[in-house]
Amino acid sequence: MALLDGKETHLESVQVSNERKAVRRLIKEWGKRHGVQPDKSLICLEPTGHYSRMILELVVEQAWPTV
Numbered sequence: 001m002a003l004l005d006g007k008e009t010h011l012e013s014v015q016v017s018n019e020r021k022a023v024r025r026l027i028k029e030w031g032k033r034h035g036v037q038p039d040k041s042l043i044c045l046e047p048t049g050h051y052s053r054m055i056l057e058l059v060v061e062q063a064w065p066t067v
Contacts (some may be wrong), residue, residue: 003030018051020058038064 001023003011011034016022030036043059043066045052059066 001026003034003036005034018054020054023055023058038062041065042067 001016002013005011012030014026016026027036041064043064045056045059045066056066
């Protein structure tokens, strides 16, 4: 996963396991370090078949804007 700011500056890239717990932990860490919040963020997903299903379900459940 990669994190960009509003000016498209790369802030961080991380590889995490494809598990809800790992993704939630990363989002929480990014919230603390970079101020990532659902109302101020946009999640962009690459269609990777079944690998993207869990992350899509997670961000929809938490009302993150997505493209």
